[in-house]
Amino acid sequence: xxxxxxIAVFEGDGIGPEIMExxxxxxxxxxxxxxxxxxxxxxxxxxxxxxxKTGESLPAASLAxxxxxxxxxxxxxxxxxxxxxDGTEISPQIDLRKAFNLFxxxxxxxxxxxxxxxxxxxAGRSIDFVLIRExxxxxxxxxxxxxxxxxxxxxxxxxxxDVSELLFAFAFNLAAERKHQGRGSGRVTCVDKANVxxxxxxxxxxxDAEAAKHPDLKADHAYVDATALWMVQKxxxxxxxxxxxxxxxxxxxxxxxxxxGLGLAPSADIGLKNAVFQPCHGSAPDIAxxxxxxxxxxxxxAAMMLDWLGTKHGVSAMNTDAQRLRTAVxxxxxxxxxxxxxxxxxxxxxxxxxAIGDALLTQT
Numbered sequence: 340x341x342x343x344x345x346i347a348v349f350e351g352d353g354i355g356p357e358i359m360e361x362x363x364x365x366x367x368x369x370x371x372x373x374x375x376x377x378x379x380x381x382x383x384x385x386x387x388x389x390x391x392k393t394g395e396s397l398p399a400a401s402l403a404x405x406x407x408x409x410x411x412x413x414x415x416x417x418x419x420x421x422x423x424x425d426g427t428e429i430s431p432q433i434d435l436r437k438a439f440n441l442f443x444x445x446x447x448x449x450x451x452x453x454x455x456x457x458x459x460x461x462a463g464r465s466i467d468f469v470l471i472r473e474x475x476x477x478x479x480x481x482x483x484x485x486x487x488x489x490x491x492x493x494x495x496x497x498x499x500x501d502v503s504e505l506l507f508a509f510a511f512n513l514a515a516e517r518k519h520q521g522r523g524s525g526r527v528t529c530v531d532k533a534n535v536x537x538x539x540x541x542x543x544x545x546x547d548a549e550a551a552k553h554p555d556l557k558a559d560h561a562y563v564d565a566t567a568l569w570m571v572q573k574x575x576x577x578x579x580x581x582x583x584x585x586x587x588x589x590x591x592x593x594x595x596x597x598x599x600g601l602g603l604a605p606s607a608d609i610g611l612k613n614a615v616f617q618p619c620h621g622s623a624p625d626i627a628x629x630x631x632x633x634x635x636x637x638x639x640x641a642a643m644m645l646d647w648l649g650t651k652h653g654v655s656a657m658n659t660d661a662q663r664l665r666t667a668v669x670x671x672x673x674x675x676x677x678x679x680x681x682x683x684x685x686x687x688x689x690x691x692x693x694a695i696g697d698a699l700l701t702q703t
Contacts, residue, residue, distance in 0.1 A: 341370070341377045344648055347405040349431070351414030352386045353622025354632035354688075359414040361692030362637045365664070368696060369645075375656035376648075381408065387418035387429035387622075397431040402438060410644050411435065411615040414637060415622040427483050432608075435615055436474045441608035442502050443509045444472035444587055445643070446619065448574070448594035449665075453673030455599025455682060458571070467522055468577035469513060470594055472587020473498075473506050474608050479584045498538050498583065500545060507549035509609070510581040514556050523578035526557040530566045530582035530590070542583065567593060595619055602633030602681045603672065605640035607647065616644040630687035633679040635668050638695060667698035 348363065350356040363380055370377050383401040390396040405411050413435070417428050435441065450456045450466040460466075480497035487493075510527050517523030529546040531539040543560060550558035561569070563586045569576070570593055582590065595604035601620035608615045618636030626632060642664040649657030671677055677694035678684035686694070 341374055342652065342654055343377045343379060344409040344652075345379045345381060345407075346644075347401075347408035347411045348380050348382045349385050349401075349405075349411070349413040349416070350382060351416050351622060352388050352418050353415060353624035353627040355386070355414035355416065355622055357627070357630070357632045357688050358618070358634040358637040359412070361634050361689060362412070362641050365638060365692065365696055365699070366641055366645075369660045369663075369699070372699075373656045373660060376654050380412075385431040386416050387421040390429050391418075391421050396429045397434050402435075405435065406439060406613060410648055411613065412641065412644060413615050413617040415618060415620060417622050418624055423483065425483060432615065432617060433479065433482060436608050439610050439613040439615075440475060440502075441610040441613060441615060442473055442475050442505050443607075443609045444474035444584075444591075445513075445607040445609060446470040446472060446587070446591040446594055447605065447643070448597055449669075450598055451669050451673065454669070455603070455672060456597050457599075458574070458597065464575055466574045466597060468574065469517070469579050470587060470591055471506065471510050471513070471579065471581040472591060473502065473582070473584050474587075475584070476502055477584025477586075479588075496536075496538055496583075496585075498542050503542060503545040504549065505611070506581060507546050510579050511549060511553045511556055511558075514579040515553070517578065518556070524557065525555065526559070526578040527553075528566075528577065528580045529558070529560045530563050530580050530586060531560065532563055532586075533560070534562065539583070546581070563590070566590065570594065570597065591619060599672070600633075600681055602636055602679065603639070603668075604636050605643055607640070607643045609647065614644070614647055616640040616647075630689065631680055632688045633681050634688050634692045635672070638664060638692070639668060663699055663702055664695070666702065667695045670698060671695065 350359045385397045476497045478496045481495045485494040514527045518525035533539040533543045595601045604619035606619050642661040645657040645661035677686045
């Protein structure tokens, strides 16, 4: 009998619903063809548009339903013109991270041969590394609560031992898994600024303690400014990078640039029990309703969800289908066929997603 998974769905703002709809349809098709698993999708209200109507950005009922779901699929959230009274944007995705302690922000950076990277890539060379961003504290700790006076403003960077230990254990476990799969060298790099800030020296000390537990893996350090340089000069050398919240926020967009843009950048925020899967890009309200939105980052985020659920629950068919989705997107991008305008094509959102569905049917 197929195992059923309840998925909490936040359709998002702007282009959010447009990229969520075909993604859910693809997941339904994969589940039906597999017979090993099935989904129940539960649509939950949240976001900037919901806040504008009701004064709530993430209702308590939505939060409770998301917490009890097997996974959370979240589309682009926020609208530039809808803000809290203090001027900050509506960001339920950050609220979810903090509420469920989703400490590991996973940002894969993959460029296969024929990809859209702006880098000059030698034939046969590829990029495949993962940036892990701590997602609950760091410089985001006082989000919405910073101190502002006429003469100065202050935010607090907070790094705790408990969260850092969970983060680094996750990073080394992922590196071991990637090495076993033949996708990585088993190297974990701690990205910090320990030469300037005591908080990052503390961060590095905890990293080193975790590294000592994994003698079969490699561990090293890099300052964040040097890492930004090396991500451009030699990104193929990286395997797993792990860093603080703000540094990870910035470097993940650089990683998206290496892949050809945010339209190809998926992500996950993972805790001990819950996980959220969402594209890295914003809600792009300027193109909402025009059929121009790129669905690939949302689809690739759904593939990450399949991998997480499949590994957690021992349903290998889900891991297989996750790879099938990635393969279909990679091939479509490499051919420059049925891609949306941000990738240089003329396909609509629906056409791009439909081509992925067609590719899944013809895969052997």
